[in-house]
Amino acid sequence: MNVAETDIESVRAFNRVVTRRVGALESSFLGRGRPLAECRVLFEIGPGEGVRVAELRARLGLDSGYMSRLLRSLGREGLIVLAPDPADRRVRRATLTEAGAREWRTLDELSDGFARDLLMAVDPRRRERLVRAMAEVERLLTAASVAVAPVDPEAEEARACLARYVEELSTRFEAGFDPARSISAAAAEMRPPRGLFLLARLDGRAVGCGGLKAGREGGGEVKRMWVAPDVRGLGVARRLLAAIEEAAVDEFGLDTLRLETNGALREAQALYRASGYREVPAFSDEPYAHHWFEKDLSARA
Amino acid sequence: MNVAETDIESVRAFNRVVTRRVGALESSFLGRGRPLAECRVLFEIGPGEGVRVAELRARLGLDSGYMSRLLRSLGREGLIVLAPDPADRRVRRATLTEAGAREWRTLDELSDGFARDLLMAVDPRRRERLVRAMAEVERLLTAASVAVAPVDPEAEEARACLARYVEELSTRFEAGFDPARSISAAAAEMRPPRGLFLLARLDGRAVGCGGLKAGREGGGEVKRMWVAPDVRGLGVARRLLAAIEEAAVDEFGLDTLRLETNGALREAQALYRASGYREVPAFSDEPYAHHWFEKDLSARA
């Protein structure tokens, strides 16, 4: 797959222009008499219940020693308090003090003012187009940040996704959903050599999954396709499905994929149809299925 | 003029997502065994005729001492040479050596690869939308970076704009353009207390101008409206005109603005009509004018 030179040039022009703007916001965070890193940490903690130190570290991508020092410095300034988490006294939670919350609001207003100035600099007609285009870029850039990778179906992240999958089906299916009554998709079946389990991550957060259960004689089944509600419409399911198909052909040598789905999952059916699956007569007695699909992979490019 | 909260939130969401991405490119510039600042300088010099040190300093916003050190360091590594400018031996120009050009190409390819990866992460349908939206954001953000401010009509920047204005009219008017034959718009007439001269700047570069010549009895004239070809269509002229009108009312207490224009300047006529000017019979004997416009400012909000 290759990309047009002109498109690459557009992205680069975009980067150049946007970098300037973003830099301007950062430097407005400076000039609060505090290093930028401290401001970022303070801003990230935010008002509310407080944030675990490890969480902060992950979000900002900072070294643990460095983070510890930044927090201590903010503590000395009386902007935050660090308290051990009652549930696990190894972890600490950072919470804003009253003064910290005031400072946070100032930073928040700086960000707002920055956005406002930007919008005020263009006339209302262009402003509307700008906001629309920004929302579009944001959405699609988020989509571009989603990474699909195989994981063990019993890994922490995979289990969390599967749990949310089950939870969602139980609310969406009229009759509820009990995985025990459904046709099995056990971990061992979605792990090499018998199958595969793929996880979609957005900035480290698991936002979707899908399993492949390879059968005998060139047939396989797509199982446990799920995408987190807040990232739907970004093409994550499409990418998971494409990755499953690729693995089915390249790694398992399959020539057919089948799947079953419930009538309540309308988006899923639309995706399958759009991805070249055609509805076929019931090939299983899955109690929760209303539709059965099949795709011939042997014609794949 | 105020801005919707939801629009502000969109801009902020955009900033959050884009900042991550941009940061990723910066860190790819690192890992070249060189501080980021040096990479930026090297990249900014670029292949070609070389860049004046002051120019570099302005583009990157760095301290002169710091810049001097960065350049010396790049010089020691054999990536650039610094030579005095023959025209003014106080200024120095930085030029890439053969090795510097090689390194520059590597950085350029990193940027390309970065853009390519971004585009490859979305499917072709979304990719097309992403590129379109990015181009739109880039254009409109550029528009938002244009600042309009009054300057003395004899200041360096103003003279440069006026020179380009005259130059453009001489090529566009069928009969050429000789400012001496045209009705006067001398510096003194476009300088307080008799008038005003506004300059539009984009990141420090003068990209447009417009003059106001206040007359007796509440009437004023718009003069010397010009916008650099590469930023046309961004609403710069509209903003200049709006700023002139605002000053006309608030600072000069005028109630009518008039202007004349040549038939060859079709965009200008469209702008004037769209801005509430109506065509009136010739009120001057300006030899280069084909159309005369007038706007009543007393009804202004």
Add this chain to the structure above:
DNA sequence: TTCATTATCTGACTTTAGTCAGATAATTGT
């Protein structure tokens, strides 16, 4: 010619950012 101005450089700094190897303390599994 002389003096103010301009462009760049130098030296002497400070602060910020970031890294790494342990130390400490709570928790979990056996």
Add this chain to the structure above:
DNA sequence: ACAATTATCTGACTAAAGTCAGATAATGAA
């Protein structure tokens, strides 16, 4: 109860970024 693991902290660093007050040299104007 004991060892391994996990979350955070501490100390001792280094490098990068940035600032500031002059120094130096070329230029332009009086």
